[in-house]
Amino acid sequence: MLILGIETTCDETAAAVVERSSAGEGRILSNIVLSQVSEHAAYGGVVPEIAARAHVEALDHVISRAMAEAGCSFDRIDGVAAAAGPGLIGGVIVGLTTAKAIALVNEKPLIAVNHLEAHALTARLTDSVAFPYCLFLASGGHTQIVAVRGVGNYVRLGTTVDDAIGEAFDKTAKLLGLGYPGGPQVEVEARSGNPARFALPRPMLGKPNADFSLSGLKTALRLEAEKIAPISDQDVRDLCASFQQAVVDVVADRLRAGLKLFRESCGEPTALVAAGGVAANEAIRKVLHRLSFEGGTQLVVPPAALCTDNGAMIAWAGAERLALGLIDTLETPPHARWPLSDLVARPTPRRKAG
Numbered sequence: 001m002l003i004l005g006i007e008t009t010c011d012e013t014a015a016a017v018v019e020r021s022s023a024g025e026g027r028i029l030s031n032i033v034l035s036q037v038s039e040h041a042a043y044g045g046v047v048p049e050i051a052a053r054a055h056v057e058a059l060d061h062v063i064s065r066a067m068a069e070a071g072c073s074f075d076r077i078d079g080v081a082a083a084a085g086p087g088l089i090g091g092v093i094v095g096l097t098t099a100k101a102i103a104l105v106n107e108k109p110l111i112a113v114n115h116l117e118a119h120a121l122t123a124r125l126t127d128s129v130a131f132p133y134c135l136f137l138a139s140g141g142h143t144q145i146v147a148v149r150g151v152g153n154y155v156r157l158g159t160t161v162d163d164a165i166g167e168a169f170d171k172t173a174k175l176l177g178l179g180y181p182g183g184p185q186v187e188v189e190a191r192s193g194n195p196a197r198f199a200l201p202r203p204m205l206g207k208p209n210a211d212f213s214l215s216g217l218k219t220a221l222r223l224e225a226e227k228i229a230p231i232s233d234q235d236v237r238d239l240c241a242s243f244q245q246a247v248v249d250v251v252a253d254r255l256r257a258g259l260k261l262f263r264e265s266c267g268e269p270t271a272l273v274a275a276g277g278v279a280a281n282e283a284i285r286k287v288l289h290r291l292s293f294e295g296g297t298q299l300v301v302p303p304a305a306l307c308t309d310n311g312a313m314i315a316w317a318g319a320e321r322l323a324l325g326l327i328d329t330l331e332t333p334p335h336a337r338w339p340l341s342d343l344v345a346r347p348t349p350r351r352k353a354g
């Protein structure tokens, strides 16, 4: 099965062709990602209107490249998948409408993919992970711990009550005068900083639920920076290191709680899976390794290029749905908000604990 996947929910214009074998194994034939970072950098964040216009300009070209690299024509594909949300609505409309046009003209099925489901299923494309597994999704817009029980079958075990982790990294970078996107820059500064210099809070630590809260941490960091203003380069490094250490401690604690909730409701997970741009952070990766070792659980972290937004994950989620006969009509609407819990449930058998 060959699927074209289109991703336009945020600031990446992306398209890919992915193959799924009858045994359920995935292979990426092409994966083209055009980042809009330079167009948004001057504003210190993504400007929705600029993003939507940039998707309109780039998408046809990105799709042509993905098809050419895969050595594939529209008549050879088995379906067209597009991220139909959640995301910035202008971009979602561009990608979904384009997918509908290709599906209509070439008489192919359309699969309207939930962007979060695509992140959730990527580990099955890269590592053929079996259900049920525990997903830690941390990006600029989302921070969730999810029990992935089957295609369309998700139980959200924890979420952030305010900022996403990537957003907290980005806001910290902005406050300290580092560039956009801020996560990678904060990580670089943190490497030569002292993580113990500033006593920042660890919100939600020890709570039995698996929720996150990041906004208090960000405020505490701002107050520390104001106290010692004007800040030197070394102050910036120490603030970044202290911030990152607080996030790492919070992630460890919240994931421990999340894995406990997972075992109580779904039995033993086949793996702990990370997804989203924040999973590119080395310190976060390290703590994920520690947690998986502690719990005797396999850790799966897809390559960074598949953790961040891309078309291959949309194509793969489309392939998984099409294989189950889950397709959509041309009337399918785009969604700005679209929680995983709204998807159609596909139950899989419960595994035994232990």
Ligand code: KG4
Residues within 6 Å of the ligand: 010, 138, 139, 140, 141, 142, 165, 166, 167, 169, 170, 181, 182, 183, 184, 187, 276, 277, 278, 279, 280, 281, 282, 307, 308, 309
């Ligand atoms: O998944 P993603 O590419 O896009 C969405 O938000 O959907 O994630 C981007 C987010 C940004 O907030 C970025 O700052 C963060 O992931 N990020 C990182 C790192 N690389 C990307 N945060 C911390 N450390 C990193 N190395």
Ligand code: ZN
Residues within 6 Å of the ligand: 115, 119, 139, 276, 308, 309
């Ligand atoms: Zn994403």
